[in-house]
Amino acid sequence: MSSPKDFNVFARRRWVCLISAMVICICAGFGYAWSVLQNPIVTRFGWADSAVALAYTITVLCSTMAPLIFGGxxxxxxxxxGVIVGAVLFGGGLLLTGLMNQIWQLYLFYGVISGLGVGFIYPSMMAYVVRLFPDRSGLASGxxxxxxxxGAILWAPTAAALMEGVGMDRAFQVLGVLFAAVILVGSLLLTDPPEGFQAAMAPKRGGEQGGAADLRRGQMVRTGTFWKMVVVFTCGLVAGVIVISQASPILQQTLGYTAxxxxxxVSVFSACNMAGRFLWGSLSDKLGLVNTAGAVFVLCILSMGLLAVVGQEVPxxxxxxxxxxCYGxxxxxxxxxxxRMFGPRYITENYGVMYVVFGLASLIGPSLATTFKTMGGGSYTGAYVxxxxLAAVGLVLSRFLKPVSRKGE
Known part of the structure; x- marks a missing residue:
């Protein structure tokens, strides 16, 4: 057990660690610029929209499965x-994508290799920042x-400009080297909290931080609460995935926008995604996590429902x-x-398992969008409905989420 002096020293240093983690996450968030990449790939190689869109689904699935497969x-x-391994895979995958000429290479290089890299980086960083700030977990997570x-606020226009200036192949290569270098440098500034830091810094008052058992991932996945959370978050994230992954095709198809x-x-919506993460993450420290989730679900239902019936540009x-x-x-x-549900002690491995909801939502969202677009003659109405x-289902089920007690559910 470290001393209070060690805790005080780390409490000051943790801000540097947080900033480094955020820079790493900005690089790892390049995947949110996918909709800028999709049409140029289709145009360059003549592959079908749905076939190219599958690469996005593969990369998200691989990023979400990495903590499950390589959890130990x-x-x-x-x-x-872990971040260094992720940097090599992520940057290397993008670099190799710049050499592709067949669609299986897009799936392997961009989808699998870079996706696994993100899976080593992002879930670890999210668990890490919560470990840095057990006293302000909502703010840190936000x-x-x-x-x-x-990521896409910066990388969508950057990728578009690079593809226009140096070509798509070279753009992937430049970005791969850049991301690997920045993440590797950022990893040098990361320091794990001293033993006992989380317990010492956790809020002493009652409320949402207490009461849950500290379950390991093998115990967690055998609880009903885990499966409820999987369904709740998968259902809620689908709407945002549709917008984030298909924004460029949607705007070009329905509003006649140029690429x-x-x-x-795409950058504007990424800013909304980012703002939602910070806003709702910060508010959750005051409103409570389940109440915050409920408010987000309501907005999600309203936005999707209205998109199904309005067609004017501004709305x-x-x-x-x-x-x-809402996705954010x-x-x-x-x-x-x-x-909160399963205890903070094993948050790194437990969040790595829970991260699978992003993969499930990314499997459903783009498929819904492309399927209903094809069936509806270019309309995304069915996907919105x-x-x-799904968001309504998530809202209802979220009302039944309760922490797993030390005596069981």
């Missing part, structure tokens, strides 16, 4: 080592997820922005809610 390995690594969600004009709003843009912010809001509270119904 990640648990034995220090935070810094900042971490906001950094991750802000460059759509790319601008469509506003509602898509709201949906993106749910992302920001997933980490602290996991700690389905997403609204």
């Amino acid at each position: 390995l990640i648990r034995r690594m220090s935070t810094r080592t 900042l971490g997820t906001a950094a991750y969600g802000s 460059s004009g759509a790319a601008l709003f 469509v843009l506003v509602l898509m922005g709201v949906a993106a912010s 809001g749910l992302a920001s509270i997933l980490t602290p809610l996991t700690a 389905t997403a609204a119904v």
Whole structure:
């Protein structure tokens, strides 16, 4: 057990660690710029929209499955080592994507390799920032997820400009090297909290931080609460995934936007995603995690329902922005809610398992969008209605979430 003096020293240093983690998350958030990449890949190689869109689903699935498949390995690594492994995979995957000429290579390089890299980086960073700030877990989670969600604000226009200036192949190569270098440098500033730091800094008052058993992931997945959370968050995230992954095609198809004009709003929606993460993450420390989730679900239902019936430019843009912010809001509270439901002690491995909800939502969302677009002659109405119904299911089930007690559920 470390001394109070060690805790005080680390309490000051943790801000540097948090900033470093946020920079790393900004780089890892490049995947949110996918909708800027999709059409150029289709145009360059002539592959079908749905086939190319599958690459996004694969990369998210691989990023979410990495903590499940390599959970034991990640648990034995220090935070810094895990991030270094992720940087090599993530940057290397993008670099290799710049050499592709067949669609299986897109799936392997961009989807699998870079996706696994993100899986080593982002879940670890989210658990890490909550460990840094057990006294302000909502704020820390909000900042971490906001950094991750802000990636496309910077990378969507950057990627578009690079592809126009040096070509798509070279753009992937430049970005791969850049991301690997920045993440590797950032990892040097990460330090794990001293033993006993979380217990010493955790709020002493009663409330949402207490009462839950400290379950390991094998115990967690055998509880009903775990499966409720999986369904709740998967249902809620689908709406945001539709907007984030398909924003550029949606705007070009339904509003007649050019590729460059759509790319601008990809960044705008990413800003909404980022703002939702910070806003709802911060509010959750005051409103409570379950209440915050309920408010986000209501906004999600309204935005999707209205998108199904309105077609004017300004309302469509506003509602898509709201949906993106809802995605960010749910992302920001997933980490602290996991700690709330199953205890904070094993948050790194437990969040790695819970992170699978992003993969499930990313499997459903783009598929809904492309399927209903094809069936509806270019209309996304069916996808919006389905997403609204799923969000309503998530809202109802979220009312039944309760921490797993030390005596069982």
